[in-house]
Amino acid sequence: MVRQPSVAAQNRPPLTRERIIEAALRIVDGQGLGRLTMRRLGDALEVEAMAIYHHLPRGKEELLDGLVAHVAVHPAQIGRTGRAADWRAALRGWAGDYRARLLEHAGVLPLVVTRRNPAALASTTASLREILRLAGLPERAAADGAHALLGYVIGHAALEVRGEAAGEEAVDWQARFTAGLELVLTGLAAQNPR
Amino acid sequence: MVRQPSVAAQNRPPLTRERIIEAALRIVDGQGLGRLTMRRLGDALEVEAMAIYHHLPRGKEELLDGLVAHVAVHPAQIGRTGRAADWRAALRGWAGDYRARLLEHAGVLPLVVTRRNPAALASTTASLREILRLAGLPERAAADGAHALLGYVIGHAALEVRGEAAGEEAVDWQARFTAGLELVLTGLAAQNPR
DNA sequence: ACCTGAACACCGTTCAAGT
DNA sequence: ACCTGAACACCGTTCAAGT
Numbered sequence: 001m002v003r004q005p006s007v008a009a010q011n012r013p014p015l016t017r018e019r020i021i022e023a024a025l026r027i028v029d030g031q032g033l034g035r036l037t038m039r040r041l042g043d044a045l046e047v048e049a050m051a052i053y054h055h056l057p058r059g060k061e062e063l064l065d066g067l068v069a070h071v072a073v074h075p076a077q078i079g080r081t082g083r084a085a086d087w088r089a090a091l092r093g094w095a096g097d098y099r100a101r102l103l104e105h106a107g108v109l110p111l112v113v114t115r116r117n118p119a120a121l122a123s124t125t126a127s128l129r130e131i132l133r134l135a136g137l138p139e140r141a142a143a144d145g146a147h148a149l150l151g152y153v154i155g156h157a158a159l160e161v162r163g164e165a166a167g168e169e170a171v172d173w174q175a176r177f178t179a180g181l182e183l184v185l186t187g188l189a190a191q192n193p194r
Numbered sequence: 195m196v197r198q199p200s201v202a203a204q205n206r207p208p209l210t211r212e213r214i215i216e217a218a219l220r221i222v223d224g225q226g227l228g229r230l231t232m233r234r235l236g237d238a239l240e241v242e243a244m245a246i247y248h249h250l251p252r253g254k255e256e257l258l259d260g261l262v263a264h265v266a267v268h269p270a271q272i273g274r275t276g277r278a279a280d281w282r283a284a285l286r287g288w289a290g291d292y293r294a295r296l297l298e299h300a301g302v303l304p305l306v307v308t309r310r311n312p313a314a315l316a317s318t319t320a321s322l323r324e325i326l327r328l329a330g331l332p333e334r335a336a337a338d339g340a341h342a343l344l345g346y347v348i349g350h351a352a353l354e355v356r357g358e359a360a361g362e363e364a365v366d367w368q369a370r371f372t373a374g375l376e377l378v379l380t381g382l383a384a385q386n387p388r
Numbered sequence: 389a390c391c392t393g394a395a396c397a398c399c400g401t402t403c404a405a406g407t
Numbered sequence: 408a409c410c411t412g413a414a415c416a417c418c419g420t421t422c423a424a425g426t
Contacts, residue, residue: 038419051391060419110304113352121353125360143362147353148374152342155349158307159341166319168337180342186384187377232400245410254400
């Protein structure tokens with residue numbers, strides 16, 4: 001497959017950090033994380049692999065960090081209703097969206113779980129904590145609860161992707177996810193003084 | 195570093211599947227998953243990398259499956275007390291052990307989350323379901339609850355490894371883990387007819 | 389500034405060969 | 408049966424060179 005460098009270079013959009021990360025996500029979603037290589041990514045962008053390093057100086061590490069940020073940064077909408085009393089509805093909405101996002105990009109789940117990109121989940125966690133605080137939970141309980149929620153959603157998504165069902169027949173994962181979420185919400189409500 | 199093949203071959207223990215996986219786990223725990231290569235693993239076992247394939251015909255895939263099984267297979271002790279009423283204590287004990295195991299071998303967490311080795315978590319999930327069933331929960335609630343527990347523990351362990359704390363000062367992860375677990379247990383108790 | 393081409397030090401895996 | 412050595416088709420990344 002031969003490309004004419006000078007001519008083709010005019011016809012394609014300029015290489016940007018964003019275009020690179022989107023193309024990488026497309027490869028991961030379609031072929032799996034194991035097939036994401038700098039050379040293949042270059043092919044997808046109609047560019048030599050080495051051109052990528054000009055936009056992501058830290059190379060593949062920075063690329064993977066970008067994928068995690070693109071998928072895992074998704075704060076809960078605090079003021080969607082404006083009423084703190086709707087905290088359960090807000091959390092249900094966020095959890096459903098977050099789960100869908102993780103399942104849609106299941107290939108990056110192992111990266112979300114790894115140490116990379118420590119700041120990626122921070123904004124999400126902070127938004128959950130704030131919702132619980134506004135709902136009336138003490139500071140400490142709100143912080144603990146935010147992690148319980150995020151941990152549950154990520155962990156359950158991981159089990160879903162694996163199709164881990166311990167010899168059960170057909171499993172309604174959506175219903176199972178919701179049932180587990182309600183367990184956590186029930187526990188949180190029991191801590192709520194209001 | 196030169197070895198005398200015939201002599202050294204006599205002095206070292208025979209290569210077995212188990213010895214290979216234990217050596218691999220040592221590398222992952224000490225240096226990280228990224229540094230686990232067949233060649234380095236061979237070095238650690240004082241053997242050429244290619245010798246490993248004789249014991250693990252599916253190669254590195256089989257090696258990683260073995261690591262997951264070694265870490266993630268840890269069923270809850272159902273009959274530790276013999277009394278179903280102690281279901282909460284049994285689950286607390288299991289969760290604490292499982293968390294410790296995952297944190298001890300944090301390098302394999304991304305593998306646990308990946309699709310590999312679908313049977314690895316089955317026995318663990320089944321034991322949790324059985325405890326909840328014996329505690330008096332309906333079949334469906336027991337199955338959902340087992341996944342909620344496993345999902346929470348795995349997800350929270352992943353957050354702990356990342357040290358994900360959204361700009362908080364010092365975090366007592368052990369206490370936070372326990373607090374989140376109690377949320378789930380409270381939710382489960384609310385479903386219990388007894 | 390942005391991209392290329394060649395090169396380097398690694399990978400996992402095969403395969404024929406040794407004992 | 409168990410292990411080795413050489414070889415193959417890949418990797419990520421560097422670096423000097425082009426435009």
